[in-house]
Amino acid sequence: MVTLDNSAPPDPSAPSTAAPRRERTTRVAVASGVGTIMEFYDFAIYGTATALVFNKIFFNVDDPWFGTFLGFATFAVGFVMAPIGALIFGHFGDKFGRRKALTAAFLLMGGSTLAMGVLPDYQAIGIVAPIILVFLRMVHGISRGGEIGGAALLAAEHAPTHRRGLYGCFVTLGSPVGGILANLSFALVLLMPMEQVLAWGWRIPFLIGGVVLAIGVWTRSRVSETPDFVQSKQAEESSPPAFAVLRQNWRRVALAAGINVGQNCYAFLLFTFMLSFLTETDPGRGFERSPVVLGSTLALACHAATVVLGSYLSDRLGRKTVIGFGMITSLLFAPALFWVTASGSLAACITVISIGFALTGFVYGPMLTTFAELFPITQRYSGIGIGFQVGAVLGGGLAPMIANRIVSATGSVIPVGIYAAVLMAISLCCLMVIRETAPALAGRPSLGQRLRG
Template sequence: MTTTDALNNLTRTERSREARRVVLSSYLGSTLEYYDFLLYGTAASLVFGPVFFSGLSPAAGTIASLGTFAAGYLARPFGGIIFGHFGDRVGRKSMLVLAMTVMGVASILIGLIPPASMIGSWGAILLITLRIVQGVAVGGEWGGAALMALEHADPRRRGFMAAFTNAGAPTGAVLGTLALTLFATLPEDDFLAWGWRIPFLMSAALLVIGLFVRSRVSESPIFAAAADQAKLAKTRAAAPIVEVLRAPKTVLIAAGACLASFGIQTAFATFGIAYAVHGGSSKPDVLLAYALGQFCGIFLILGYARLSDRIGRRPVMLAGLVGMIVLIYPLFGLMASGNLALIALAFVLSMVCHGATYGPMAAYISEQFGTRSRYTGASLGYQLATLLGGGFTPVILASLFAGSGNSLMPVGLFVIALALISGTVLLFTRETKDLDLTEV
């Protein structure tokens, strides 16, 4: 049996129907994962300092809180390797169900951690532990969700279909931010005591819905056909991570081309929110403005991905990086204005740039690897990009800002440096939109 034969066994109508179901599953799964993961980032910039690091100064508490945010990014590559290995050996679907369950349970438990006033430093230890568990789960989620959509898709629409996985990130951010905004309207003492916990506990509802949808989708036809071929040939390939690391250049290219996108994402999700509040705006107003930007980002990501199916992944991603280099200082200026409309405009414009880098990314990374190691390779490349570009960015930006006497100059230069690195890598890599996935 060849891969092409297996794919042709499905009628066009059946493939279209199943592809839509898989895309919905990927979108909902990614929404849950990023609801939990990015909700943590917002809470880290506003809540965890006074709740779990109350013995430190406000600035030191914020930096320590954002340090726990980085712990999740450190764990993501390990999640990509672990889930990727079994996803390439056993199948995409079962690993996605497991990743979703782990993430949902970890987030619920974060909402139940007692404050430092009750259990002292154990609160921070539990917080960091559960953040690492979150990181492992999201490390396994993205690769499988993106590949399920990509490998079910019409080759002419791969970028668009795979981008629904990435569109789950701003969707999750919108839901998480709106939930946190609702409870941020409480009196400060109530918000810090119990209000911030409710959005984390609400993960239970999203988990039930996500598991129901995900349990009903079929395995990737490209993976299934490749697995059947290996059985017929009675061959056993090397472990997927071994195959990937035999050509580490591919992983490094994927990570380098995409790291700036995560730097931009986390810069505005953490430092940007805190900076706008520092400028005199209320927390609920800033969170509402951020949610508006993320809502627009859903459609921008999908639109840019569709454009990348026509003109290529690289031109779209490069345009987003150039836009961010040009706009970074004006955007922070708008955030410091204290005007809700201008702050919302800043978050929307940031997504105009970020969406161009993030929309084509799911296809761009996945198209770099062959079927037998695609889950592992794509997950590792993506998660290394998140670690290098996003994991330490909040701490670095907060430290640069505090260390320079609240100057934006080093903050902007750091974001620009990330954009230049990714732009340089993209300029020297191949275009992937027309590759045949059954042959790589």
């Protein structure tokens, strides 16, 4: 059974012998959230571009639906590389500090996004174009593996003990915010004639990522190292943290991956796969692109609201209570959600997608804080990164591609709902195994302990 490390961060009101003072809330919020915004902004614009235009400019094959599948395959490459990045950046983040590892990951991630924006298309350089695109996705995936774990620690380790959950939403909120910014940028681009979108307009959202990169570098340079890391003195130890967490706490890593797999699958099915299904004519629904993108933006706003609400409630009701509520309701709602998208109106489709996103917000909001509380300070960066990213590969990374093939094989989107429900059920089982990590409720036994008496 997993034994949790629920040690609290040092008291900010302690005498001068304690760790350095904690940063202002606003500074921590921007510094921790900006990287996640960039991360999911890039994934969102790439996913949107894959669903809407990349099957015509990089993966130009006779079957547009198969071209979309090829695009989703390169989308998955970014997820597959992320655990490697988690190993690399997790080691340096636990060994030499959160800030240094985060800065390196952020620069690499932003640089790859900008490079995609200037990459020549298939007509210009032929097969070399998609090869370079895949390479850039690999680079972005590696850097992404180092981003979210470090950002979660930047927030949680600067937070007062009783507000860790709320501070954690600075990071998780970056996901819907990045998605909203991506959708708005593409919605504006889609106001152009499609010929111009295909010729050069699709590049604009990628180049805008340079603005987020500049903001992120500036804000993170102004935030101090976290008090928890300073007190841990990990830099004096010799054992590689990434290997240590896999050797000593592999069960926690596996449970973290399992908890994330359902939410990640659900989210990327709704955001990425649904864009292609609702806009493609065969076997999709054939709706206009702009209303679908705007509707998806509304759904992400619902997700953002429940991310904040779920994070806030997790400090009071417990992480497991809030996450479990989101998992159970998402699991039960999945079949109905995909049944409506199979034949409902555009308004009905956007409504159920918004509800689905809102339910997963309760899962995602407190998740990273929960992961941070699962691991000892000297292994947190590695533990969060590896656990989260392995779950992301098995969940979100493969989900759009698998859903594409399910629809192609069955001619129906309804079985995709069963697929989403099954993965969410797996996550729920993993959640039931761990103990409560919220400081106010720490020590509450897990279901397995209660069953054993």
